[in-house]
Amino acid sequence: MANSLVSGIISLTLGVIMLTAVFIPQVKGANTTGFTTAETTMYSVVGLGAIIGIVYGTFSVFGLV
16 A cells, blocks of 8 residues: 555546636636536536545645545
8 A cells, every 4th residue: 555645646637727717717717607517527526526535635635634
């Protein structure tokens, strides 16, 4: 098993990358009102996964997992 520090850093990095993918359309001013239900769900699931990854990564870095 990988060191908890290494797995925490990997989890934090992936979480930040996922959040960046979610927020880029809003930063660029893309019109998101025409999104279908599937696209909205995809953004919600990716955002939730990113938040869980960041929380897990933070806990892992500090040895709480």
